[in-house]
Amino acid sequence: MAAEAAAAAVREQAEVVRRLKQDEADPERIAKEVAKLLEMKAQLGGEEGKHKFVLKTPKGTRDYSPKQMAIRERVFTAIINCFKRHGAEVIDTPVFELKETLTGKYGEDSKLIYDLKDQGGELLSLRYDLTVPFARYLAMNKITNIKRYHIAKVYRRDNPAMTRGRYREFYQCDFDIAGQFDPMIPDAECLKIVHEILSDLQLGDFLIKVNDRRILDGMFAVCGVPDSKFRTICSSVDKLDKVPWEEVKNEMVGEKGLSPEAADRIGEYVQLHGGLDLIEQLLQDPKLSQNKLAKEGLGDVKLLFEYLTLFGITGKISFDLSLARGLDYYTGVIYEAVLLQQQNDHVEDPVSVGSVAGGGRYDGLVGMFDPKGRKVPCVGVSIGIERIFSILEQRVEASEEKIRTTETQVLVASAQKKLLEERLKLISELWDAGIKAEILYKKNPKLLNQLQYCEETGIPLVAIVGEQELKDGVVKLRDVATREEVNIRRENLIEEIRMRTSQL
């Protein structure tokens, strides 16, 4: 490790010297010389060094094969359909932001941000989530009112655990409602959306935990946590879904300097979870009910549960005082959805999954970007796709379900030699009519090979041209599954293919 860092230091110093020199000379000439050097290096590489390439994707990232893409598309379709059902618009932002745009938004997680190299010009970082870019977008365009979704990759230099669906490059599917509205109506819709998506994807049983940052802060206050330690103690509580209470308590007391008594008082609260009854009980709690923040939070969570009752989804919702959420920017209701178990227990090595969605209210974030500090209240939810992919991929693997990775309706084939020109003419007609069609890229492919290709890739029809068919003005249309063949007049072929594949 030390050697690696030293080498990196030497590299960087050389880079600095180079850049300084460059600046004194003609930058254009230098740029050209650098390009020449690179080219020389590449040519050397081409002859001597070409076998030294490490053939891999960067740590914590992966490619998607056509089969994986087919599963990904299914998941995206379900999620996008839900977002559109709720009237959301869609936006997109760049993959990187000015470094300072991300600074001070993520608390202890900031160390996981990817920075770009300073190549002259602006200092840039890869986006860490879609929420901060969204807030920047709202402030920059002075938007005070929008319901939008955004599906894109985000980047975290975390320890990857790829079998559990934890990557350094991963998708987030975000839905957010920004604007000044009556309490808890948009918040309730976000939870309805999580419920709809997780039900739709049939991932098995799930639970949506709900809490409120104001209840947490009020709880910290009545437990005797000093104001200055609220955020860091909140980070400790956030670990409760992964480590036992004793460990979290040790961190609070040992590392963060909280008194053991305060920690114990927190310990009593964070084991509470339930529904409306628990909310009512806490509203009567002699200590908590005296705290203004906690009372506000409890009042709002109560209202939220009333709306969720109207939506008929409280069966999967748990008010849980141990839910904290890591990020700094939340100001009100927070929530997180976890899968409770896997539906298909016969899988040998089941993917262990935790949180698949999370979000909450962040009323201060847009104001951090606005020159005049004007606030735009926001609430949103982020669906974590990678863990869902992991489950579905493994399920497909186990079920031996055959997934088609193309939509080709017909293969244009020939039974004899010297018919390439005729195949090209026919397929061109089909393409121009909007038919999804393929040919084998051989001058004289064997019929058997052409039929096998259809079997392998799931193409349902074969349009066979032969000398006799050409003379008769017909094409032989073969159903791959039934092996039935029938001559179709050339002018009726397109209609026939459309009809036969319309249910696909």
Place this chain on the structure above:
Amino acid sequence: MAAEAAAAAVREQAEVVRRLKQDEADPERIAKEVAKLLEMKAQLGGEEGKHKFVLKTPKGTRDYSPKQMAIRERVFTAIINCFKRHGAEVIDTPVFELKETLTGKYGEDSKLIYDLKDQGGELLSLRYDLTVPFARYLAMNKITNIKRYHIAKVYRRDNPAMTRGRYREFYQCDFDIAGQFDPMIPDAECLKIVHEILSDLQLGDFLIKVNDRRILDGMFAVCGVPDSKFRTICSSVDKLDKVPWEEVKNEMVGEKGLSPEAADRIGEYVQLHGGLDLIEQLLQDPKLSQNKLAKEGLGDVKLLFEYLTLFGITGKISFDLSLARGLDYYTGVIYEAVLLQQQNDHVEDPVSVGSVAGGGRYDGLVGMFDPKGRKVPCVGVSIGIERIFSILEQRVEASEEKIRTTETQVLVASAQKKLLEERLKLISELWDAGIKAEILYKKNPKLLNQLQYCEETGIPLVAIVGEQELKDGVVKLRDVATREEVNIRRENLIEEIRMRTSQL
């Protein structure tokens, strides 16, 4: 500039010192301390410095608003439909690659690659195109045969010209065919695809220029260019679409040390363009026909034109000896599509556009990644979306066409106060039935405001609940365009909405 570089140098040296120190101490403790410092800085920023944020996206990048996304979706749909019509699978790769994966693939353009900061671990770069990641993917997975598309953003530290659709972050839509096949059949399909997409998008008149790297190399040889200068002279020729011949000649002679006579000979060839007749003429050219490479290239381009004739698209194809393409990895046929003019001439400030698609054959690239140097012949095309966006955006702007940015079918509204609960119950039913529905997030919104929201966002129907309707078991369904209202029995509402919006 010098001051900026010096400041950057100081920053980097401090960074180096910090990293070295960190390595001697307990890295975990240091990481925590850095996080604390960052947090402190953020808190300071929150009170004193928050107005210093620069509210912008990084240079050469942009956000997409919902309206721009609607246009983008249309273009993507047309392109994806075409790729699927040709039987392509789809893959995805990470946004960054190991730096060495990109090294030596792009010639003089390598200086435009974005590098990530060395934060310990692998050295990474943002992808520069989708072709090199594709070749890496093939070699890594030992795939010798695939037809795939890939639509994703790529990154180039070029001088942006955003009004002309030139960005530092931009989409490429790539279609490639990998595998050992009979000559020119896949190549012809790539050109058919460009033709289909550009026709489909109705961007006005276009021309697809075609050449072959072997013809260029043969031409350089017979003109007296030394072997070692082939690539760099090729880069000069590539500029001919932007600068006049005289300037290119000056570069060849002045900067690259070519003899004026050789340059003049090149000058004669590169002004040639035509069709099959020109190919035949060059096959008889006393010098060119003696060159093995040129002869091979001309033979293949002739075959290509025969296939393109069968596809009926030679009207838009021009064999053009001035086409060179910048990238190093091409080995055979190359092509580039340009828009000839804008269709709607009444636009005041027309977007000036050049190349909107390009590609070619690269038979050596996969072998550069394969440990044993095994080659996988490839040919492909990349559609440059941003310029197409620019044109379509401007066209929409000029036409005052109203673009819907949501698909909402019905707004659930109320005519009286105290009906929020009823609205929530009804909209929940609609969502669960798959109806795209919205409500205003107000406890007691005014009917006028609810109707106005529909007008503004293009929602065609309003489902109005009122006390009388609730008693009667009906919902008042209003057609926003015609203002007609009719009472629908609650149990028939979903069917009625589906029926009325099925044509939308």
